[in-house]
Amino acid sequence: MKITKKEILTDTAGTRIIRIHVTAPIISRKAQPGQFVVVMVTEEGERIPLTVVDCIHDQIVLIFQEAGLSTKLLGRLNEGDELHALLGPLGHPTTIKNYGKVILVAGGVGIAEILPVAKALKKAGNHVDTIMGARSKELLFLENELREASSELHVITDDGSYVRKGFTTDVLRELLEKDTYDFIYAVGPIPMMKRAGEVTKEFHAVTYVSLNALMMDGTGMCGGCRVTVGGKVKFACVDGPEFDAHLVDWEELSNRTKMYVDKEKHICNLYNV
Numbered sequence: 001m002k003i004t005k006k007e008i009l010t011d012t013a014g015t016r017i018i019r020i021h022v023t024a025p026i027i028s029r030k031a032q033p034g035q036f037v038v039v040m041v042t043e044e045g046e047r048i049p050l051t052v053v054d055c056i057h058d059q060i061v062l063i064f065q066e067a068g069l070s071t072k073l074l075g076r077l078n079e080g081d082e083l084h085a086l087l088g089p090l091g092h093p094t095t096i097k098n099y100g101k102v103i104l105v106a107g108g109v110g111i112a113e114i115l116p117v118a119k120a121l122k123k124a125g126n127h128v129d130t131i132m133g134a135r136s137k138e139l140l141f142l143e144n145e146l147r148e149a150s151s152e153l154h155v156i157t158d159d160g161s162y163v164r165k166g167f168t169t170d171v172l173r174e175l176l177e178k179d180t181y182d183f184i185y186a187v188g189p190i191p192m193m194k195r196a197g198e199v200t201k202e203f204h205a206v207t208y209v210s211l212n213a214l215m216m217d218g219t220g221m222c223g224g225c226r227v228t229v230g231g232k233v234k235f236a237c238v239d240g241p242e243f244d245a246h247l248v249d250w251e252e253l254s255n256r257t258k259m260y261v262d263k264e265k266h267i268c269n270l271y272n273v
Helices: 025-030 069-078 109-125 143-150 169-176 190-202 252-259 261-271
Strands: 002-011 015-023 035-040 047-056 059-065 085-090 101-107 127-136 152-157 183-187 208-209 226-229 232-235 242-244
Touching: 002 261, 015 069, 025 059, 025 085, 035 169, 047 069, 047 109, 059 069, 069 261, 101 109, 101 169, 101 190, 109 127, 109 143, 109 183, 127 143, 127 169, 143 152, 152 169, 169 190, 183 190, 190 208, 190 252, 226 242, 226 252, 232 242
Parallel strands: 101 127, 101 183, 127 152, 183 208
Antiparallel strands: 002 015, 015 059, 035 047, 035 085, 047 059, 208 242, 226 232
16 A cells, blocks of 8 residues: 655645555456545544545545644555555446547546446546536646547536636536536535536436545444435445435535534644644
């Protein structure tokens, strides 16, 4: 579980997004698009889920944004350092087949999670329209990789500092108004995924989202990642992480992700990170 490569993708306006390669031969052989691993940086640390972005020989590629204590501690590790624990691959993989025409919507760090899905869907013969967005040009990453993995790539920024101003869901609506799509997949901040579901519901378009719910064990035992989907309780780690966007209780999910915000700020202050 040694880090063999580390690259800072963005470091601006208090936001750092980092890519690391980690030696994990068993996980590398098994992981499929849409799956994730649970990482422990230290023996006393928490367990955090990170999407497997790529598998290269005996290594897996992880991309994360420094947000809470654990991701900040992970960001302090360098090439040659080792993780305390790594579990995976977890979750159900994305259903990859030839749907026909698909739209992928990625916002923020969700850009990393959409890349393996884009590659697999294009390889399966789909026409892939990918929409990627961020608050500003400085926070965009993997543009070249996503362009290669897509039939068409649409880039947008909240502040208009690159390509065009607006939101990913603006482009989503434009595409749906022009053509019919067989499958839509979105990943990113909860407000973005919720809005994407609202837009596609108007067009009766099948839409799935990958939920970034709070997790602890990642195997369905703790119940920390529970979410209501279609009126039924599901666990993002073992039933997901992908669910029908039109059935997710977005208000409940949003409230649950805010449960430990104050505690996270407190522990970061204690560690001075």
